[in-house]
Amino acid sequence: MLVIFDLDGTLIDTREEIEYTFRKAFENLGLRLDEKRLVENIGLAIEELIESLLGHYDPKVHEEIRKVYLGLQKRRIRVFPGMDELVMNGGFKKAIYTSKKRWVALRDLQYLGILHLFPIVIGADDVSRKKPHGEGIEKAIQLAGENKEHTFVVGDTEMDILAAKHVGVKSIAVTWGFRDESFLIRFKPDYLARTPQDILKIIGRESYF
Helix, strand or coil, X not given: CEEEECCECCCEECHHHHHHHHHHHHHHXXXXXXXXXXXXXXXXXXXXXXXXXXXXXXXXXXXXXXXXXXXXXXXXXXXXCCHHHHHCCCCCEEEEECCCCHHHHHHHHHHHCCHHHCCEEECHHHCCCCCCCCHHHXXXXXXXXXXXXXXXEEECCHHHHHHHHHHCCEXXXXXXXXXXXXXXXHHCCCEEECCHHXXXXXXXXXXXX
16 A cells, blocks of 8 residues: 655645745835735746745746745654654555655754655655656656555645646545645545544545455
């Protein structure tokens, strides 16, 4: 069995750091940041997120965000409570598929001390078609030597649900991330998880079939 986890808002809580990084970068450039729109669009790759905020992609803004992120003196991220115990479970294969660049995801996982738990990490720069396309899911399945019938995608946004649907694998939408439950159910995930323990129950129940 393979479980493919989204990163931000699913496995790790990065809301404070993302908001701070974008706020500081926009402030440095004299730009106004629509923080509500920022949160609503997290889940997109950074190029698309910048476009959603400005109406166009600006490489100068991208570079400033990168500079602020790399210059952080204090990290503002943590593993969501209960998710550390879940990913330390040895009963299934694990992968990460994130809209972040791969090096950023690796840096975050290394900082949190859980990189060794994920032999497969796929970022936005590892695929030609980003979420909500399912290319990254297909790549993870291939690398893990698993099949679609025994694969789950766990995520907190519509991007994860839609990507799972495009590939034909089961989706588990978590309610503690960047989208609330009422929003998520509109995209008809196969399962809803309100706690990390729910994920373990879902994949455990499915493993009997």
